Amino acid sequence: MRKTNVSAIVGVQYGDEGKGRIVDYFAQDADIVIRYQGGDNAGHTVINDKGKFALHILPSGIFNPETMNIVGAGTVVNFNTMKEEMENIKNKSGLDIDNVFIDSRAHLILPYHCDLDGAEEAKRDSSQKIGTTKRGIGPCYTDKAARCGIRAGDIKDEEWLEKRLSMLLPKKNRELEYYGLKTYTLEELMALCAKWKAEFGDHIIDTVPVVREAVESGKRVLLEGQLGIMRDNDWGIYPYTTSSNPTVGGAANASAIPAWAIQKVIGVAKAYSTSVGGGPYMTELFDETADKLREIGGEYGATTGRPRRCGWFDAVAADYACYMNGVTDLALTKLDVLDSFEKIKVCTGYMIDGEYYSHLPETQLQERAKPIYDEFDGWMEKTSDCRKWEDLPEKAKAYILALEKLINTRITYVSVGPEREQMIIR
Numbered sequence: 001m002r003k004t005n006v007s008a009i010v011g012v013q014y015g016d017e018g019k020g021r022i023v024d025y026f027a028q029d030a031d032i033v034i035r036y037q038g039g040d041n042a043g044h045t046v047i048n049d050k051g052k053f054a055l056h057i058l059p060s061g062i063f064n065p066e067t068m069n070i071v072g073a074g075t076v077v078n079f080n081t082m083k084e085e086m087e088n089i090k091n092k093s094g095l096d097i098d099n100v101f102i103d104s105r106a107h108l109i110l111p112y113h114c115d116l117d118g119a120e121e122a123k124r125d126s127s128q129k130i131g132t133t134k135r136g137i138g139p140c141y142t143d144k145a146a147r148c149g150i151r152a153g154d155i156k157d158e159e160w161l162e163k164r165l166s167m168l169l170p171k172k173n174r175e176l177e178y179y180g181l182k183t184y185t186l187e188e189l190m191a192l193c194a195k196w197k198a199e200f201g202d203h204i205i206d207t208v209p210v211v212r213e214a215v216e217s218g219k220r221v222l223l224e225g226q227l228g229i230m231r232d233n234d235w236g237i238y239p240y241t242t243s244s245n246p247t248v249g250g251a252a253n254a255s256a257i258p259a260w261a262i263q264k265v266i267g268v269a270k271a272y273s274t275s276v277g278g279g280p281y282m283t284e285l286f287d288e289t290a291d292k293l294r295e296i297g298g299e300y301g302a303t304t305g306r307p308r309r310c311g312w313f314d315a316v317a318a319d320y321a322c323y324m325n326g327v328t329d330l331a332l333t334k335l336d337v338l339d340s341f342e343k344i345k346v347c348t349g350y351m352i353d354g355e356y357y358s359h360l361p362e363t364q365l366q367e368r369a370k371p372i373y374d375e376f377d378g379w380m381e382k383t384s385d386c387r388k389w390e391d392l393p394e395k396a397k398a399y400i401l402a403l404e405k406l407i408n409t410r411i412t413y414v415s416v417g418p419e420r421e422q423m424i425i426r
Helices: 019-027 079-093 111-123 137-145 152-156 158-178 186-203 208-216 248-254 288-297 315-325 394-407
Strands: 006-011 032-035 044-048 051-055 068-071 100-103 221-228 262-270 273-275 309-311 329-333 343-352 355-357 370-377 411-415 423-425
Touching (some): 006 019, 019 044, 019 221, 019 262, 019 411, 051 079, 111 137, 152 158, 152 186, 208 221, 221 248, 248 262, 262 273, 262 315, 315 394, 343 394, 370 394
Parallel strands (some): 006 221, 032 068, 262 329, 329 411
Antiparallel strands (some): 044 051, 343 370
C-alpha cells in the first residue's frame, strides 16, 4: 500500500464540535493545512499562546509560520471578510500572515449573494427556515452548481472576468429586483474585483502541483472541514444543511488529494452535543440542563454569537457519522463541561411512530424521533487539570469507554479544556 502522511479532521455532529482546537493542536507539526469546504458562515475557536481567536475562513494552521495554509477549491470566499479576519489576527497576535493561499478554483462570494441569502431566508415559512447566517454561502454554491459562478482565478484576468460578469449580472439583478433589493452595475463589481486582485492576487494559485508534491513526498498534510456530517448536503438533515460536503469524501474531492491518500481520519465530537440552525435535533434539551451546558460550555456561535441548541450525546448519530467518514480516531472535546453533572445521559436509540430505530433515519423521520437514553453517573470532579488518561476520574473513564463501544470507534484524544496542553492522548 502506498504510504502517505495525510490526515483529515471532520465533525461528527452538527458542527461546533471543537475542530479548530483539534486542528490547531495537529497543525503545530503540519507542512500544509487545507481548508477544503464552506465559507465564513461558521467559526473555529482557537486558543494558543497568542490569545483566543475565532477563525471563519482562514485555516487553523496560520499560527504556525512554517505551515502553508490553503483555502481550497471547495470553499466559497468573501475577500472582504477574509481581509478583515487577517487584519484582526495580525493586530492581536503580532503575526505577519503571509502563509495563506487561495486555490484559483475557489468560488467568490459577491455582494449580491449576501443580499439574496437574507431575502430568500425571510421568504421561507417559519417551519422551513434553514438558519442561514446570511453571508451568501448558499447562493454562491447555487451559482457554482449552475456553472455561472465567479472563481478566484477569474479576477486575475480582467477580460475574462468582464465577460463572465456581463453574462451573469442581468439574471442576478432580476432576482434582486424581485425582492426589492439594490441592483449592481458591471462597473462597480469590476472595481471591487480589481481591489481584491490588488490585495490577494499574488496569493491566488493553482494548488494542485503544490499539494501533489506534498502528498507524494510524504509531507504532513492536514485537511480541515467546517461544520459536521449532520449539516452535509447529501448525508445530513437536508434541507437544513450547508451547501457543501464536510465529510471526508468532500475533503478528498475539494483538496486535490486522492481518497486513498487520506490515511488517518480524526472525527471530532463534544462529550455532549450542540447545534446551530434549524432542523431536527433529537437530543435537544429545553430545561435548566440545557442552560447549564450552554453557560459552562460557552455555547454561543463563534460567527454569529447565537445561543447554540444544547443536548446530550447522540451515540446513534455519532456511530453513523464515524462509519460514513471512516473515522480512525475520535477526539472527544469539552469533557470538563460535564464535571458538575450528577447524571449524564446518552441517546442509544429512537422511538418513531411506535417503532424502535437503532440507526439514523432520514430527515422527516428524525423530526418525529424521541430519544431513548442510557444514564451514567457523573464523576463530580474537576478534569481540566488532568494530563494523562490515568489522571481522569474512574467514572469519567467509564463514560468515555461506554461511548467508544456505542460508536464503534476508538476515542484516542480527550480534551479537558481549550489550551493545547489540555489534550489527553490514550
